[in-house]
Amino acid sequence: MNKYLNEQQYHPETLSVRAGAEMTEFGENSEALFLNSSFRFKNAAQAAARFGGTEPGNIYSRFTNPTVTMFQNKLAALEGAEQCVATSSGMSAILACVMGLCSAGDHVVASRSIFGTSVQLFSNILARWGLQVTFVSLTNLDEWQAAVTPKTKLFFVETPSNPLTEVCDIRALADIAHQTGAHLVVDNCFCTPAIQRPLELGADIIIHSATKYIDGQGRCLGGAVLGSKLLMEPVYGFLRTAGVTMSAFNAWVFLKGLETLFIRMEAHAKNALALAAWLEEQPQVARVHYPGLKSHPQHALAMQQQSSGGGIVSFEVKPKAGQSLQEAAWALIDATKLISITANLGDAKSTITHPATTTHSRVTAEARAAAGITDGLVRIAVGLEHVDDLKADLISLAL
Numbered sequence: 001m002n003k004y005l006n007e008q009q010y011h012p013e014t015l016s017v018r019a020g021a022e023m024t025e026f027g028e029n030s031e032a033l034f035l036n037s038s039f040r041f042k043n044a045a046q047a048a049a050r051f052g053g054t055e056p057g058n059i060y061s062r063f064t065n066p067t068v069t070m071f072q073n074k075l076a077a078l079e080g081a082e083q084c085v086a087t088s089s090g091m092s093a094i095l096a097c098v099m100g101l102c103s104a105g106d107h108v109v110a111s112r113s114i115f116g117t118s119v120q121l122f123s124n125i126l127a128r129w130g131l132q133v134t135f136v137s138l139t140n141l142d143e144w145q146a147a148v149t150p151k152t153k154l155f156f157v158e159t160p161s162n163p164l165t166e167v168c169d170i171r172a173l174a175d176i177a178h179q180t181g182a183h184l185v186v187d188n189c190f191c192t193p194a195i196q197r198p199l200e201l202g203a204d205i206i207i208h209s210a211t212k213y214i215d216g217q218g219r220c221l222g223g224a225v226l227g228s229k230l231l232m233e234p235v236y237g238f239l240r241t242a243g244v245t246m247s248a249f250n251a252w253v254f255l256k257g258l259e260t261l262f263i264r265m266e267a268h269a270k271n272a273l274a275l276a277a278w279l280e281e282q283p284q285v286a287r288v289h290y291p292g293l294k295s296h297p298q299h300a301l302a303m304q305q306q307s308s309g310g311g312i313v314s315f316e317v318k319p320k321a322g323q324s325l326q327e328a329a330w331a332l333i334d335a336t337k338l339i340s341i342t343a344n345l346g347d348a349k350s351t352i353t354h355p356a357t358t359t360h361s362r363v364t365a366e367a368r369a370a371a372g373i374t375d376g377l378v379r380i381a382v383g384l385e386h387v388d389d390l391k392a393d394l395i396s397l398a399l
């Protein structure tokens with residue numbers, strides 16, 4: 001995996017700084033950016049050997065680029081995966097995973113509590129190509145068991161989920177999936193390997209939106225699929241042909257982001273816990289969703305699977321007299337001066353969004369209600385500012 005490092009020997013924090021790095025003849029200490037589309041061969045025979053797969057080496061940046069390879073190897077070391085396939089975005093990671101591992105007529109069981117665009121991908125796009133999808137409750141294992149058919153190839157979850165931070169038992173879900181030969185896919189975007197390592201808990205495949213905490217500063221789009229060599233082979237085959245490729249520049253930014261992942265995630269989680277505890281005490285807040293709080297329904301499970309509650313806090317506002325739930329949520333969002341009104345998450349800058357009218361607006365009202373996303377729900381991706389400044393920015397909740 002890495003020429004210079006025996007990965008078994010080092011702690012994850014060290015791997016986040018050191019794993020995957022390959023030096024060129026110039027001896028650079030920071031990973032080089034290979035911003036070129038193709039690679040030269042010494043002669044025609046070498047070109048044939050590279051294309052034929054009998055000689056390893058780079059060919060063309062749609063499917064082999066040294067900067068992207070360094071990113072893949074670093075993330076694979078952090079997740080404990082045999083192989084990582086980097087993609088152009090988190091959505092194309094999900095697409096590559098399904099296109100690589102499923103065919104028309106196959107069946108996927110997915111949690112109802114997933115990112116709105118992931119719901120769209122499964123139910124509006126992949127369904128048109130003959131993929132059968134059943135949506136079930138993230139936390140009700142009986143529903144997963146009952147949804148399985150002989151054609152089920154994948155279980156798909158986010159844990160904690162977006163935006164309600166529901167947590168599922170990864171080991172128990174993997175056992176159900178494996179009974180029928182299906183694979184459990186975990187979108188680990190909210191936690192990152194700094195907080196949760198799903199493969200160690202029995203999952204088969206990990207999805208990342210690198211756009212979020214892996215970047216950590218809101219600059220680039222990217223994604224990744226991780227798992228065994230056997231499972232990643234068809235995923236890589238899809239990427240090589242369809243070209244849902246991560247750009248070398250973005251991989252270079254993500255390499256830098258990963259170096260600070262552990263300290264950033266610790267700081268995000270510390271701030272999020274303090275803010276969530278404060279929100280619970282505010283008169284205008286009906287309910288707070290944060291896995292690190294004792295009041296969270298799966299708090300004990302979350303603390304077994306995760307090293308912290310992570311950086312995302314959702315809460316339901318109480319409407320004032322004459323206000324609808326949406327008006328109350330929008331009024332709070334509009335009263336903020338510091339927190340950015342944007343749907344992205346995982347940035348050093350705290351962000352605030354109204355899921356029902358943004359990230360989940362293309363999901364039907366019935367599906368939103370079934371997933372528990374009310375019009376009064378607000379999501380904050382807690383950043384790295386001082387938590388007292390964040391509380392001050394949400395002061396309208398205390399009035």
Ligand SMILES: Cc1ncc(COP(=O)(O)O)c(C=O)c1O
Nearest residue numbers: 089090091115162189209211222
């Ligand atoms: C949990 C989760 N998965 C996947 C995605 C999609 O990632 P991207 O925007 O990089 O395509 C997002 C984006 O917000 C997300 O929140």
